[in-house]
Amino acid sequence: MDIDYELYKIFYRVAVAGSFTKGAEELHITQSAVSQAIKNLESRLGTPLFLRDGRRIRRSQEGEVLFRHIAQGILNFSAGERSLKEMAGFDSGEVRIGVGDTICRYHLVPIFKSFAEAYPGIRIQVKNRTSSGILSLLRSGSIDFGIVSLPAGPGQYKIQLFRTVRDVFVASGRYEVLQNRSCDIDELVNYPLLLLNGESTTRKLLDHFLQSRGIKVVPAIELESMDLLEEFAKIGFGIAHVEELSVQRAISTGELFIINTEPALPERELGIVSLGATLPSRAANLMCEFILTREPVPSVY
Incomplete structure (x- = not known):
């Protein structure tokens, strides 16, 4: 069977977003195009991938199985594209980090400032969530790594100790x-x-x-x-x-x-949490190393 990667990409985005509308917005296409793509994929596979309840949707049992198989592949494609864009050096690139309020404000803001001065071409995207929300973003591929209070909870994560706090x-x-x-x-x-x-x-x-x-x-x-x-x-x-x-x-x-x-x-430990043995881009690896080698500084707030 010929594989239409675009259909699987659309399925993945809708599955992560939990909504045809949000999936369409993230893909920058119309909702009708998303609906038609999902219908085509369901027809090709001979099974419903989503259960619909009005405007709400959730993955069917078959859809859950498919999602588990293709999620890592989609993330690998994205990481590959980003790595190629960064091969010329650190003049460009992006790192996506998930972190909570207190950790961000009192531990990371000075580090972000220093990193931005050292690598002005790399864009830092920060998503503010609780620890559980950060792990959810990590599993969906929305961030490269997160910084949370340890332990991180159930799941297969790579954890690096960032700092011990009182x-x-x-x-x-x-x-x-x-x-x-x-x-x-x-x-x-x-x-x-x-x-x-x-x-x-x-x-x-x-x-x-x-x-x-x-x-x-x-x-x-x-x-x-x-x-x-x-x-x-x-x-x-x-x-x-x-x-x-x-x-x-x-x-x-x-x-x-x-x-x-x-x-x-x-005392309580803070850790850098990621999926897999390596981070998805050179920019993410650079930021991670930058964070781990910085000493705590007095709060300015």
Whole structure:
């Protein structure tokens, strides 16, 4: 059977997007052209590839099997095209990175600045997601690599340690009774706690640490941003669990203080996560090496 790569490319984009409309937008063709291409491919293979429910679609069992077989091939084609474009040197190219708010702001912005100055011809595309969202982008081929809190969760990933960070509990003067002394972790959980939502890796690590001591936490406030946790702590809403680097400025100005817990919270690892043994382009490899060789710098925020 002759293989029409264009049909498979359209199928792949629709499958990843979960929508004929979004797939058409990404491919820069009309929705009717996408619909006709999928119909032709289904006719050629003799099986439905998508199950339709109004405007929503999902892959059929057969479509899921096909997707697993062709996904890596499509990604390899794309990587090959990008590598050829970069063979002349680093005057051009693109690197696509997935990263969360706090890691990006306090660890990567200075690195991105230095990289852009050293390689002005390489375009940096950053997609901001939670750790689980970053892994989803990685599996779909939407990014070259991601930087997440470890562990990365189930899946076949190549992981390189980027940095070790320390999380702390911080509070405003409203809780000065806890300042300048050691506070048992069992005592601390009796205060209103401001935590990241339960789906974040950072929160899961904290929950695991507390549960190992027989402590179950019901937070007063759950948020998706450490910056917001900091702001709520500043106005006295409770005690926030944040990365130490992210609150350096608030500590130096006296708006917040670090609570010395007993035992101290365990350190947490950040890692560069990718698929396969090699990254898909020279630009991605260059950026990865650049990130791994940079030392932490004090926050300017």
